[in-house]
Amino acid sequence: MKSRFSSDSIFIQTDSQFWNDQWIQMKESDFKEDYFLIYSHNKKIYKNKVFKRHGPIIKKVKKNGLELWCDITNAMIETIQIQHVGLGLRITKNSYCLELFGYIDGWFKELKKFCIQKQIKNLYIISNKLGCGNFADVHRLIRKSDQKEFAVKIYDKKSHKFDSECIIKELEILRKMDHTNVITVLETFESQKSVFIVTELLNSGNLDHILSKTILTEDDAIKGIFKIIDALTYIHSKGVIHRDIKPENILFRKPNLEEMVISDFGLAEYHNDEGQYKYHRCGTVGNMAPEILKDQSYDYKADCYSVGIIFYQMLTQVQSPFIVEDYQETIQRNEQGLIDFSVVKSSSAVVNLLKQMLELDPYKRCSLQQARSNIIFKKFNRQTIIIKRKRFYQDQTASSYSSRSSSIYQSPMNQPSPPLPISPTYKYIGLQNLCSIPLRLRSNDRKLIPSPNKCNSGANSATLQLKLKNKNSNFKINQKNNITGMYSSICSNKAN
Structure with missing residues (x-):
């Protein structure tokens, strides 16, 4: 049946057909078979037909035995109802649609993860804002049917910073993820x-907030970093490099180290053998692999370096080994990989692994798979590690907002000369925020912005206090008020 996808949609696929007869490499046993009523335009009646589904792939067999299939990724999906026929499912892709009638609840529940829906306000109430940025805002979302809460990331299509290509890629990557320690996308x-x-909805804070108010033992740090390594190893198995691993992007379902979740795939990219990417220089100063700042080729080991920085922070309670008072010097220290391992008061096995993960030369650096099999994780057990926290006065709210949690997309075309351009909105907010700005530059435009060691221009600096506050072991988090601001860490902001 012919239909029409909204002309203002970013998901129109004009170069693809609805049904294809080319062979696809999928096991027949993976497909689930169901009977549906479909309308026959020739006979003007509804008739039963068998359809098979696996993920976003739907298959059918014609009378002559020819097998046809369609990929409904980013197709529009909606429920419909026709008198005397009942409830049905309409899937629209480009100028054609497929209408199925029968028991469609199971199919709709599975397919809505891969498809696009309209009229969000018919199903949900968009509530208070949890985080905001130049590119996207995150709001609390309440489902009308059962009052269950979710989070929704809202992109303004009218904004000049809107990048449909990046959103489609982020969605594609998120839909591939199925791991308990990786954020789950539900529908679009x-x-x-x-x-x-x-x-x-993840409402128990982020790792940056926890580290600022918690003393972790060596065993807790080992157990926590194992969860991150395990999740990232899974992400890499899907051919994806995250490129923005930092404490602000590690969220918690519950306040314990077993419930850490990797979020914010706004800078994620598929790995390629050449190590060159459309947006090459990506990440957050203080957590980036040196080869990225040097504009060299890089691969999965760039994420391993960022995990090593988090491990360093968990063991030392220091924000980052590279952050100093001057922002330009911070960039140079990150590029040169200047790390003081003498402050790590841990066992020799832990320090050795940390040095392997933070090796300056990516060819000598260990991979996450190698790190995961390290001897220090053999004693790892799956008991829940309850995080001990420092007490606050009753009038203080433990907010999970972190000033380093904003993710910014930098367009190289309109930026001044500093190596890592800073949005004017961040001009006077201090060093801690300046070091939090991730960058994404097109490969062809990287020459417009020189490397840090070739640039003499400085950036705003502010006094950075690295002294640790006194830490007790009984901090009680206010989860109800804590959620506001946390989702700044998963807002992929963009600044031109």
Whole structure:
């Protein structure tokens, strides 16, 4: 049946057909078979037909035995109802649609993860803002049917910073993820003005907040970093480099180290053998692999370096080994990999692994798979590690907002000369925020912005206090008020 995808949609696929007869490499046993009523335009009646589904792939067999299939990724999906026929499912892709009638609940529940829906306000109430940025805002979302809460990332399509290509890639990557320690995307909506990505609601803070108020033992640090390594190893198995691993992007479902979740795939990219990417220089100063700042080729080991920085922070309670008072010097220290391992008061086995993960030469640096099999993780057990926290006065709220949690997309075309351009909105907010700004530059435009060691221009600096506050072991988190601000860490902000 012919239909029409909204002309203002970013998901139109004009170069693809609805049904294809080319062979696809998928096991027949992977497909689930169901009977549906479909309308026959020739006979003007509804008839039973068998359809098979696996993920976003739907298959059918014609009378002559020819097997046809369609990939409904980013197709529009909606429920419909026709008198005397009942409830049905309409899947629209480009100018064609497929209408199925029958028991469609199971199919709709599975397919809505891969498809696009309209009219989000018919199903949800968009509540208070949890985080904001130049590119996207995150709001609390309440489902009308059962009052269950979710999070929704809202992109303004009218903004000059809107990048449909990056959103489609982020969605594609998120849909591949199925791991308990990786954020889960549930469904996607699109209106004339916005794109909405619905995810689970994580309301127990982020790792940056926890580290600022918690003393972790060596065993706790080992158990916590194992969870991150395990999740990232899974992400890499899907051919994806995260490129923005930092404490602000490690969220918690519950306040214990077993419930850490890697979020914010706004800078994630598929690995390629050449090690060159459309947006090459990506990440957050203080957590980036040196080869990225040097504009060299890089691979999965760039993420391993960032995990090593987190491990260093968990063991030392220091924000980053590279951050100093002057921002330009911070960039240079990050590029040169200047790390003081003498402050790590841990066992020799732990220090040795840390040095392997933070090796300056990526060819000598260990991979995450090698780190995961290290001897220090053999004693790892799966008991829940309850995080001990420092007490606060009753009038203080433990917010999980971190000033280093904003993710910014930098367009190289309109930027001044500093190696890592800073949005004017961050001009006077201090060194801690300046070092938090991730960057994404096109490979062809990297020459417009020189490397840090070739640039003499400085950036705003502020006094950075690295002294640790006195830490007790009984901090009680206010989870109800803690959520506001946390989602700044998963807002992929963009600044031109």
